[in-house]
Amino acid sequence: MVDPLLLQLAAAGAAIVGFGWLALAMDVHWEQAQGQRPQPAPVVRLLRVLGSLALAASLGLCLTADHASMAVLVWFMLLAAAVLTVAMTLSWRPQWLRCLWP
Template structure:
């Protein structure tokens, strides 16, 4: 796979990881799903695990794209950019993050 595709995959994984970690938080879960977070302990736990796994896979994708010293720098910048992107979505259009909850929220119904 080319370097550009690895970096695109890393960016997508980084954004998804940050979105999943944000949805695992009480405040953001309620903001996006319009439900009380206490009802969703299991799904939020799974979102936390998914977020951590996605961020790790993002690092591995960066390492596949470039040498380690550059990959860590790019990954750090992707983390910062993804965190800002997710924060901007949460501040203006929180429902846009609902697809990242996937079928996890349907287990509550």
């Protein structure tokens, strides 16, 4: 059996990556992270799908780590922390999001 702490850390990582992909799907954040490189329309759709799947995976990992009522609470707290992490990254070091989409 996998340690619940490891599952929750993986859920946090998936949430951060998911919100990062969703942020990169927006033109403004794409330009912050990637510079003047154009963003093709298929990439936008792919980033949105990947971001949604990563957030769903984060929920799945939380549900695997704990019972449903606690898992949903933890997931919502992870979402808040992940979106804050991505927002602060975009404010101070947007180029760090380049690692999410080369």
